[in-house]
Amino acid sequence: MRKGTLRQILLITDGCSNHGEDPIAMAALAKEQGITVNVIGVLDQDVMDEHGLREVEGIATAGGGISQVVYAKQLSQTVQMVTRKAMTQTLQGVVNRELKQILGSNISMEDLPPEKRGEVMEIVDELGETVELEVLILIDTSGSMKTKLPTVKEALFDLSLSLNARMGDNLFSVFVFPGKQEDVEKILDWTPKLEALSSVFPKLTSGGLTPTGPALRQAISHFQKKRSLRSLIGRDESYFEESSM
């Protein structure tokens, strides 16, 4: 079994997009390219407005990922949990596809008798521990998100703590939107050390527009760029989607 790489976009936002393409369409595009999109909606008061809530769920569903709406305070626990859960979900999908190939029929782990599931689960666990992971974090800095940025930063350090405890390698990259000049701005390129974020984070300024769709589009292409660079130096790694196992 060859180990592939899991690719995830983690979108942290507090509301609705109001500029550019439909973010749900962009999430669907990501999914088609083997990138899972997870969304964390950060609450200001007790409720998120209906429209914002629907968008958060819509993006995650279209992106094949998980969404969760939380208060800023719970952000650390949530960010790491959503990421881990989404990994397991994706890997389970991969293992289910493998099962289908072996057993021919349309079978998934849930169709196996309980006694047989244990071994399948151990494979999923093992993969979750050892697989390489690339997470692109996309942070909404518009409007009221500004006050929550210190909490977001803390949650990201916590995420790297959880992921770096795994045996597999991790790469992180961080984008914010809106950027100073453009819709979206890269503040951290692919690195195994999310801690490098410290120095860039305090300098962020918040803008008025919320271009979630364009930000997602750029995030997807950032994965592509990395891949084409890799194929240039001849160590291209295939997606799980492309029968890498």
Add this chain to the structure above:
Amino acid sequence: MGVMNPILKNRLCKLPAGTVIVGKWHKQAYKIVKPLGNGANGAVYLAESKKGLVAIKVSDSSTTITSEVNVLKRFSKVQGAALGPSLLDMDDWWDQKINRTIPFYVMEYIKGEDFFSFIRKRGKEWLVILVLQLLSALEQLHEEGWVFGDLKPENVLVAGNPPTIRLLDVGGTTLQGRAVKEFTEFYDRGYWGLGSRKADPAYDLFAVAMMMIHACYPTKFERKENGRKQLFTMIQADATLRKYEHVLMKAIDGSYVRAMDMKRELVAAIHHDVPRAGIKQSPSRKQHHKKKRSGMIETAFIVVTLLCMYALYLYGQIL
């Protein structure tokens, strides 16, 4: 509860008493009596079955159920240990009300009291005794290559007579060397900035120290800038904790490689044998007292010996 579909979450957390859960594969029936608790990934209920009262865990995710069952199966192989509840069944239930399959597993129902309420009721002297028991259980678990992970008072039950601790909720139980599967911030050394989330025995021992601190400071507190200093100050400010300062700080710093080492030093600290750094007030006076008394015994011994020798000498002279 964690990341879950809201309708399903609502259903799982609020199964009414009397609901009958029937397994699709093994055809066993379980009648819900009352809820026992909500975990991060599901809910646990007390239920009636043919074999008597049982605890049943339902979840939205087959993954969660399967992983936990895997751990419980391993636990059952560890003989004579009060590790987890024993596993009785695992199955799927077709819930007609929401038209979904709900995976579940059934385990032994342990009737007991949670760690903190037991101590509150029976007295603080139980804290260290229960902790010693906990350390023995952890030692066994670690020997088998596991780390409990989500160790917190809610997951430690005190049951039976004599009161004995049992570990519940194996959702966080992780193979050593891997990333801890599930944890609670307050008891997590990563949250306190005092170590990684890689599963090693010291990870659990940190949580044990936090349980002891929390037992003496019932109101939950949050981490400040320097976690270690904050905890150290709190330990020093509490009479009970101060007694175990040396052991607690070693657990917090991750200096114990084995639960047994921590247990040994904790026992020693109970008997004031451990040389402690830092402040020495009332305990040191007691030590002094003991020394004085043993000095008197020594003197008496010497006097008696001398008297005996003198008596022998006189006896010899008379003969």
